[in-house]
Amino acid sequence: MDLARALGEYLDYLAVERGSSPNTVAAYRRDLTRYLDWLAGEKIVEPTDVTRADVERHLGALSEVGLSPASLERAASAIKGFHRFMVLEGVCDELPTADMPLPAKPSRLPDVLSREQAASLLDQPFPQTPAGLRDRAVLEVLYGCGLRASELCGLDRRAVLLDEELLRVFGKGSKERLVPILGTAAASLRAYLEEGRGALVGRMPTPAVFLNVHGGRLSRQSVHAICEKYGRVAGIKGLHPHTLRHSFATHLLEGGADLRAVQELLGHADISTTQLYTHLDRSHIRRVYLAAHPRAHLGE
CATH class of the missing domain: 1.10.443.10 (Intergrase catalytic core)
Structure with missing residues (x-):
């Protein structure tokens, strides 16, 4: 199973089995489609070919183009969940994102009315x-x-x-x-x-x-x-x-x-x-x- 097909099954899993909201599924679709496009540009299309260094380079590229800390954290979370799903489903044996921390997101106090x-x-x-x-x-x-x-x-x-x-x-x-x-x-x-x-x-x-x-x-x-x-x-x-x-x-x-x-x-x-x-x-x-x-x- 290649990465594109695995992504389709993962999004179905989120929507049907996890009961994620349509907005969450749409956000993960965007983040992971961008991730797979980046991997394809690196000539990586098979789940077994992805390394931790690839994931970190992709996140680094997102940071360099000015992605907000919150969006970067969400993208990293989506990628980690996707790879964990592929291991659980037997698509691949290795988990390149194992123990990989999420990017630090600066805490920001919410706006509040008096x-x-x-x-x-x-x-x-x-x-x-x-x-x-x-x-x-x-x-x-x-x-x-x-x-x-x-x-x-x-x-x-x-x-x-x-x-x-x-x-x-x-x-x-x-x-x-x-x-x-x-x-x-x-x-x-x-x-x-x-x-x-x-x-x-x-x-x-x-x-x-x-x-x-x-x-x-x-x-x-x-x-x-x-x-x-x-x-x-x-x-x-x-x-x-x-x-x-x-x-x-x-x-x-x-x-x-x-x-x-x-x-x-x-x-x-x-x-x-x-x-x-x-x-x-x-x-x-x-x-x-x-x-x-x-x-x-x-x-x-």
Whole structure:
């Protein structure tokens, strides 16, 4: 079996057996197609001919052309997974990527809104139109439930359990989690479903919660545009959906939420990912210390 055929089987494995999302499969397809094209340029087409030095030279070439650290890490992860798959499937015996570390990715604190900025964004006047009701619900749910843009776009009507104050969310790897929806997020979503969504439904019924003006499922690009549009009105330049997710997590932690609970709400497999949100300012940490430590006020 040559590398091209092995790639096809690996992508099928990711989609069918691993249940990877279409976006993940598409990203791996791009990374690995580029990898195989590079190997072909080096006259390498058989899995048994690939060496660790070849893999490292390819990653070095990607770094030289300016690939971002995050993209470089993803490419390396895709290559390692591909070679591990070929060994497990008996395509080859040697694993050229054995013990090969992933490229170091510099930690970057996520952008976060202040509580005042979040209030300005969500309390601004929204058009009392079907699209306006939808847009407010989009922003409220992103901030109030901490969803990814892809998770929000993937919401179906049966996943909205407003009477139980819950959303059934399918995250990365199609993993399901239950997320509370309360307060203004629940109110705005209910208003959209009862007063706005029906006017957006097209000739072909769809189970999607959030619809575009043509009656189809709202895209991630449209969610980005909604965030930028209303962010500009509130004086927040370049507002991204993930900023609202980051703000959701940070404001929960600042309010005293348990890190493990926030991990579950966000759908993080590893708590180290959630710990990125613990970048609380020193004044907040001082207030928590003063309120919690039994000897903080002695000697004053």
